[in-house]
Amino acid sequence: MIETGGSGRLWLLTGPAGGYALHLTERDELLHLHWGARIALSDAEALAADPLPGERPGESALDGHGEYPLDTDPRAVRPALSVRPGDPRGPEWCFEEYEIVTGGQARAGEGAPRGGGQGGAREGQQGGGQKGRQEGGQGGGGEELRLHFHDSRHHLDLTLHYRIRPGSDVVERWSSVTHVPGGPGGRLELLRADAATWSLPYRDGWRLSRLHGRWGAESRLVRAPLPPGEQLLAGHGHAGQRHLPWFALDAGDAGEEHGEVWTGALGWSGPWRIALSHLPGGLLQVGGGADGGDPGLAVLEPGARYTSPVFAALWTAGGFGAASRAWHAHQLAHMVPDARAVRPVAYHAGPVGGRGAAFGTQAPAAGGSYGGGAPAGPYRGERRHRELARRAAAMGVELFVVDDGPPGARLNDAAGHGDREPGAAALPDGLKPLSDEVHALDMRFGVRVDAETVGPDSDLCRAHPEWITRAPGGRAAGRPGRLLLDLARADVRDHLAGTLGALLHGAPVDHLVWESGHHGAGPGLPGEPGERCPAPPGTAHVAGLYALMDRLRADHPGVTVESSAGGGRVDLGMLERTGVLAASRNSDALDRLHIQHGFGQLLPARALATWVTGGPAPGPNHRRSSLRFRFVSAMSGALGIGGDLLAWGAEECAEAASWIALHASVRPVVQAGALYRLRPPGDGGLTAVQYVLGPDTVVLAWLPAQGFGTPVPPLRLRGLDRGASYRDMATGVVQRGAVLAERGLRTTLAGDLDAAVFHLRRV
Template identity: 55%
Template sequence: MIDVGGDGRVWLLSGTGSSYALRLTERDELLHLHWGPRITLADAEALAAEPLPGHRGFESLLDGREEYPVEGGPRFVRPALTTRTEAVRGTDWVYEEYQVHEGGAGGDELRLHFHDPVQHVDIALHYRLRTGTDVIERWATLSHGGGDRTAPVELLRADAAAWSLPVRDHWRLSHLHGRWAAESQLARTDLSHGEHVIGSRRGHTSHAHLPWIALDAGDAGEEHGEVWSAALAWSGSWRIAVQLLPDGLVQAVGGAGHDDAGLVLLAPGESYTTPVFAGLWTDGGFGASSRAWHAYQLAHVIPGAEQSRPVLYNSWEATYFEVSEAGQRALARRAADVGVELFVVDDGWFGTRTHDAAGLGDWTPNPDRFPNGLKPLADDVHALGMQFGIWVEPEMVNPDSDLYRAHPDWVQYQPGRRRTEFRNQLILNLARDDVRDYLWQQLDTLLHSAPIDYVKWDFNRCFTDAGWPGDPYPQRLWVDHVHGLYALLDRLRAAHPGVAFESCSGGGGRIDLGILSRTDQVWTSDNTDPLDRLAIQDGFSQIHPARVMAAWVTDSPNEQLNDRVSSLRYRFVSSMAGVLGIGGDLVKWSEDELTEAREWITRYKTIRPVVQHGELYRLRPPSEELSAVQYVRGDETVVLAWLRHQRHGEPQPALRLRGLDPAATYSDVATGEVHRGAVLLHHGLRTGLRGDLDAAVFHFRRN
């Protein structure tokens, strides 16, 4: 709902439990009024009538209070918008009009239009409140409205939004950091005066940070307290800067690009639309914030989110590059026998790809390994009752490939410089029309050549030599590569609506709201160690739902990383917290292991609707000896519990459950034992876990 007051210069957006208000002064300054609990339009107008604080020394009255601070005028905060022409730098806008667009199920949108008469730039600020949520999507559109004889305008920086928070005695910042194989590590730190900047200079979202922040007054817990949070829908380089100002206000700006060196050069008639920077206020702690983000993504971001994701088998760790049609058939038979629903052939099926130094870019089946193409194997997999999937890495090319030999100029490179090779590969420039056309032809032909149901889309190196020789504004590569990726994925999905896509970037290197709007799930991390995964999955859950979080059971000891030995039970329960997958060498599993795997997969299918579509409660964090999560959906609830190790033979504390009806009783689906809701809520559930690396699943249904 969007209300307008103050003679058309006060706007109030209200969601299910929160409100957001802003006003325009007589000098066309767009000021923030409120972001928090629901208020009325009369309340917003009363806030708008309050004068700004008096002038103090060298401080600006606008800093921290503007909805979209621009460079220029009496402002000293980090600007959201920096523009320049040969003659002038900065922005000085004039308000033109507002528009309210009723969007039905998608939500209502407020648009505020401004114009800079010197640079001929039109600025539209968008606010969309998604129906049924408290998530506010914000973005900006910058257009060059001058005639043919006017100078182009360079957007040095064009952030999606600035979020303003009220004065509090103390502020705390939460964010997710990490590296390859240790992604999504949750950090909560006091916010000191000055700026805290996170982002990526790598050309993709990156393993180092997820584009999400949360702020609280230092008093929020898992299930209590106010939390302000924001997430950026962008899959390239990005930056979020959080600043605690001298007067105690907090402002966060964020958008595409890692610096202020330039995003886009706008010629007359051209425009640039920023990615969405979405924000959310909740008063139920970090848990309520996560559940609201999950519900928003399931309803408005993730394609086909109402459908559950199948149990997957991936052949990578079983075969690596030793791929053969006979070997894949043997794995497929084992996978089908234990209950797998989707069989995926990983790297090594195409071109001359018998090792990691050749073949990328040549997306046709290896004639020695698949003499009749992929269709015979795909048909066999379908006959076994499973879907069929493949691995691709379309944005990359090996120098040892037919594609590179034919088109060495299609990669990103700087003239006169050595071309950096990570993993023996270079990055194709998807900003080029001819590159995208080639990839479309290759991938469309591939998807028509066999009954392929699933594509694992990988991206295994960062930008290093991001040059585009010959282009009049090569800096645009950083933005246009991502737009090219989005366009290619959108085109493929439209042409092949039955094919699901996974975003994989060496694990968690490309996970954000932008890529999630075009893919069905993501590969969370290359780290499949079941203990390490608990912390990674805990951080991931702060913003993203279990419905997209792929998690594999692999062999023990875990040879990829730390050689840790763990039981099949512990590995399965760890992976059942998301979209369950198997990545071990099933041909080498014993009959006892296969039997146990079959039982766990059957059990997962029973709880899958609750895990993938239910509300998440983090009962105890992975930093504790006993950790647990709970999912609630309708009359059912599922608890997954993990014990790192037992000390001194002491029993583990009971798990106090959440989200249940205290007046109801709940039956254990496996044993039939009846539990009272009030007892589970206030006294807890005894897990009975013992020893080292023990785990359990509990499934209750309301009577």
């Protein structure tokens, strides 16, 4: 709900438990008033009437209070918006009007607008390629506040957007900047245009939680006191592998289930930046958005517009666990495509030609195999995949995925990649016969594609050398054996949309695995139709990628998509377009417990691609673990199977089938339920997570190692009805909710690399 007060110059956004308030002064200064527990409109008006602290030498009274700091006077925080060349007199911002949009219908501000700027066009749909599909969302509904400002000296229109959805405390913010035609100046360089600045109240001390890592060891959670001054979180290329665009802040006293937590995340898969400014007076401001680096974000010709990605955030009084549950509920209700449907169990069969190593035997390089690997026994080519499909179906697999689409006559990667016409070498009749057989086995058919790259010796590369992305200096961008296509170009996107559309219709294909093992780069940022705004590497490529994926999903609404970027592109922007993200290429079941613990701080189990693979685990120790441990680890998300099923024995296949059946019985609770982290992964002791959905509770527990004489503690469950009884669906044993919460659930785990699944139902 969005309420207006203060003679039309105060706004209060209210969710189920939280409130967010801002106020426009008579001098057109936009001030932050409140972000925390729900307050009434009269409370917000009382906050607005309270004067700001007095000026101090070298400081501004607006420090820590400005809602979207602009470069108008000295401040302790960086301005959220900056352009070049600047007017020597500085910008002259004035407020024009506001709108509140509900269900696509806008109502103008009741208060008389102040200021008389020239006023550019007001956007009804978001443009510039940055905002993408956020306007529609998955859950629809909600209310959006739009505040319009104009800078008469630089001829810029600035719109600040605020949206709140039904049943959610998440506030979604973004900005759009338009260079208004008709001014005396020419083009402007947009150096910075943050999506939002978040202002937090005074606390004696702040603690920062963030997610960092490296390839194969992503999403590691770390918490540390936030010192005074500025701390910068940033990601170059893909969002995710080294740093995720997410933060959580508390006063140092919050726990898993208690204490105030403020947390935010960017919906952007390219270069990004989040700056945390711990100010001298104890206040804290957090600003962020896409990062254009030294050259800036874009060059705006008169009439061009830039729209930032979404920066979403929420407050909770229930600790880090409640923050995660609020994030998950918001994403499942309003962002994740087809969130009500459970994710099918997938088998990745690898390339039809048998290229690459089995996934799980070693960590596949970008572009490597996700499944079948080298041919085994008498099976080769398409015959091999037919046999893999039969064995997968017998185990209970529901989605059968092959690698790379119609590969053409693949003499080598460099020659074939990018040439999508079916050739005689591997698939003489194309994918349709295999797709038909997979469908006859009652499975869906999927294809893994690397649509963003092309082989340097491919027909496509020779025909269109201008389609290749060029790094500064003219060098072709990409990775060994792959050149990066310039997705900022409309003709490249048209070609890929047509090629992929033919693939999806021709087989037919039900599911796309969108491979991306490279960093995005591109020399241009798409703006309005017919425009082309130069931009630094990364920003343009991701903007074009979003436009292409949005187009494919609109043209093929029945096709599901997942992102496979090896731990990259783990962010809200990619989540909204795919619904399933790859947290890492590391499939080791023990390593994944740490990776999945960090992933779940922001993202739900429904969005997590998990893996059970054969052979020794990747990494330096080549750890071997039981199918039990591997399957229970992978049940924390959307289960996938890798490895060569032709090399699995009958006993192993039968055990896998039993685990898949168990997963199918508990996944509605895991993928849509409320997450409780009972015991985080540590140095080898018991770790467990719990999911609650209606009357059902599922507990996944792991014991990496047990010291001699060390007992395994019971698990004190959360989120239960203490006055009810719960039946174990496997054993029939009934226990009281209060007993499970106080004494705890006894797991019977023992030894090393043990694991178990418990499914309880209220009776």
